[in-house]
Amino acid sequence: MSHTRTQPGFGKACLIVIVALLLALGLLVAFFFRIPQKFLPSPAKELLSGTPYREEAEIVLEEARAAGIPTEGISLYILPIKGTDASVAYAVLDASQGFTFASTGGLNPVSAMMQALLTGPQAEQMDIARVSLDYRNDEGKPLFVVSAPSDAILAFASGETDQAAFSAALEADINPGNFLTGEWDTITSAIR
Amino acid sequence: MTTFRKTIASVMFVVIAMFVSGCSVEDRELVVAFARSWAESHGVINEDGSPTMQAGARVFFGVSTGDEIADAAIDAGRVIKNINEADELVSQAEQYTYDDPPQMDKAIDSMNAAVRTRPDDWGIRNQRAAMLIESGQHDQARRDFDHARSLCQTNHCQKRQIENKIQLLADSLDRQKEQGPHVQCGTYTELEIAYREIEIVDDNRYNHEAYRQNAILMQGLARTCRGR
Numbered sequence: 001m002s003h004t005r006t007q008p009g010f011g012k013a014c015l016i017v018i019v020a021l022l023l024a025l026g027l028l029v030a031f032f033f034r035i036p037q038k039f040l041p042s043p044a045k046e047l048l049s050g051t052p053y054r055e056e057a058e059i060v061l062e063e064a065r066a067a068g069i070p071t072e073g074i075s076l077y078i079l080p081i082k083g084t085d086a087s088v089a090y091a092v093l094d095a096s097q098g099f100t101f102a103s104t105g106g107l108n109p110v111s112a113m114m115q116a117l118l119t120g121p122q123a124e125q126m127d128i129a130r131v132s133l134d135y136r137n138d139e140g141k142p143l144f145v146v147s148a149p150s151d152a153i154l155a156f157a158s159g160e161t162d163q164a165a166f167s168a169a170l171e172a173d174i175n176p177g178n179f180l181t182g183e184w185d186t187i188t189s190a191i192r
Numbered sequence: 193m194t195t196f197r198k199t200i201a202s203v204m205f206v207v208i209a210m211f212v213s214g215c216s217v218e219d220r221e222l223v224v225a226f227a228r229s230w231a232e233s234h235g236v237i238n239e240d241g242s243p244t245m246q247a248g249a250r251v252f253f254g255v256s257t258g259d260e261i262a263d264a265a266i267d268a269g270r271v272i273k274n275i276n277e278a279d280e281l282v283s284q285a286e287q288y289t290y291d292d293p294p295q296m297d298k299a300i301d302s303m304n305a306a307v308r309t310r311p312d313d314w315g316i317r318n319q320r321a322a323m324l325i326e327s328g329q330h331d332q333a334r335r336d337f338d339h340a341r342s343l344c345q346t347n348h349c350q351k352r353q354i355e356n357k358i359q360l361l362a363d364s365l366d367r368q369k370e371q372g373p374h375v376q377c378g379t380y381t382e383l384e385i386a387y388r389e390i391e392i393v394d395d396n397r398y399n400h401e402a403y404r405q406n407a408i409l410m411q412g413l414a415r416t417c418r419g420r
Contacts, residue, residue: 043260044267045274050349051315051356052275077272081261082312085348088261090268108226130265134272147265167230171257173266 048088053078056122060089063120069113073099076117078126086129089117093133096140108156110146111166115157118150144174274310281306282319289323289367296327314340314353321382322360326368330378337382347393354390361386377417384410 057078065071075092091113093099101109114131117123132147152169155161232239257263281302288299303320310316321336337357344350361383368375387407391400 042267042270043264044269044271047261047264048268048271049274049310049312050343051313051352075272077268077275079268079271080349081264083345085346088265088268090265090272092269092272110226129261132265132268134269142269145266145269147262149262163226163229164233167226168233170230171262171266172230172234 047082048079050080050082053080053087053126056126057089059122060117060120060126063122064116067116067120069116070100073097078128081129084127086127088130088132089123089128090132090134091117092136094136094140095138096136099136108163108166110170111148111153111156114148114153118153119157142175144172146170146172278306278309278313278316281309282316285319285323289326294326294371296323299323300327300329312343314343314349315356317343318353318357318360321357322364325361325376325378325382326364328376328378330376330381333378333382337385341389351390351393351395354386354393358383358386358390374418377414380410380414380417384414 057076060078061071061074061076073094073096075094077090077092078087079090080087093101093113101113110133113133117131118128128150130147130149131153132145134145135143137143148166148170152161152166156163156166257266285299285302285306288295288302300320300323303316303323306316307313307320317336317340321333321340324330324333324336340353340357341350344353361379365375365379365383368379384407387403387410390398391403391407
C-alpha cells in the first residue's frame with residue numbers, strides 16, 4: 001500500500017526533472033544555433049543602417065583586384081557609422097560563389113585581405129574605421145566574422161607591430177550551429 | 193580531461209586551416225598559428241592550449257567586445273541581409289518604371305516595401321521621392337526628400353544625399369523626356385531646390401556659380417512648365 005503511495009510522487013518529481021533538463025537542453029541548443037540572438041537588438045542596425053557607399057565599394061574592390069587579390073566570391077559593403085563621417089568596410093567572402101584565400105607567400109592571409117581593402121587610392125580617401133571579413137562556406141552559410149580597427153591593420157602591415165598585437169586587436173565571432181551542420185564532414189575527417 | 197580539451201582545441205584549428213585549403217601548406221600553418229595566437233590573446237584557450245570557460249560562453253552566447261562600433265562591425269551581416277532585400281525591391285521598382293507605359297503605381301508599391309525594410313536609408317527615400325514626382329505626387333515626394341535630408345547628421349552625409357537627389361532627378365527628367373514632350377513640373381522645382389541646397393554646402397570641389405546658374409535655369413523651367 002505504501003509502495004503505491006510513493007510511486008506517483010516519485011513519478012511527478014522525476015517528470016519535473018526530465019522536463020527541466022529538456023528545457024535546459026533546448027535552451028542550450030537554441031543559443032548554440034544563435035536563435036534567441038536573432039531577436040535581440042542589433043548594434044549594427046542601430047549604427048550602420050545608413051545609405052552604403054555603393055560606387056566607392058566597387059572601386060575599392062576593383063583596386064584590390066588590380067593589386068593582385070582574387071576578388072571572385074567577394075561582396076564588399078562600405079557602411080557609414082551613424083553620426084560620423086567614418087565607415088566600416090564589411091567583406092563577405094563566400095566560398096559558394098567561388099571565394100578562396102589567395103596564397104600570400106608568407107603573409108597572414110587575414111591581415112593581407114584586410115590590408116588590400118584598406119590601402120587602395122579610393123579606400124585611402126575614405127575614413128574607414130574598421131574592416132570586417134565574413135567567411136561563408138560552400139553552402140553560403142556564415143561561419144565566422146573577424147574584424148579589426150584600420151590603424152591596427154596598417155600598423156601590422158607596415159611592420160610597426162607584431163602578429164601578437166594584431167591578433168589582440170582582432171575581434172571574432174563564430175557561428176557554431178553552421179560549423180556543426182555545414183562542416184561536420186570536415187571535422188570528422190580531420191579527427192580520423 | 194586536459195588532453196581531451198586540448199584535442200578539441202586542436203580540431204578547431206585544423207578546421208580553421210581547412211577553410212584556407214586553397215592556400216599553400218605554409219599559408220595554412222600561418223593561419224593555424226594566427227588562430228592560436230588570437231585564441232590565447234582573447235582568453236579563449238589557456239597557455240597549455242585547452243579551451244577556457246570563455247570559449248563556452250563565446251560558442252553559446254557570443255561575447256560583446258565592449259566597443260559598440262566593434263560589436264556593430266561584427267554583427268553587420270544582419271544589415272547586409274537587409275540591404276540585399278531592399279536592393280531586390282528597388283530593382284523591381286526600377287523595372288516597372290522602364291515598362292512601356294511605365295507602371296508607376298507598382299513601382300511605388302515596391303519602393304514602399306523597400307523603405308519599410310530600410311527606414312534609415314536616405315538613398316531609398318530619395319529614389320521613392322523621384323518616382324513619386326514622376327507619377328505626379330509632388331507633395332509626398334517633398335516629404336520624402338525632407339525626411340531623407342533629416343536622416344543625415346553630418347555635412348558629408350548631406351552632400352552625398354543632395355548629390356544623389358540631383359542625379360536621380362536628372363535621370364528622371366531624361367526618362368520623362370524620352371516618353372513625351374511634357375514632364376512633371378515638380379521635377380524642375382525639386383531640381384531647383386536641390387541646386388540651391390548644394391550651393392550652400394561648403395565644399396571647394398563644387399562649382400558654386402554653376403549650381404547657382406542651374407538653380408535659376410530650373411526655376412525658369414518650373415515657371416513655364418505646362419506639365420503632363
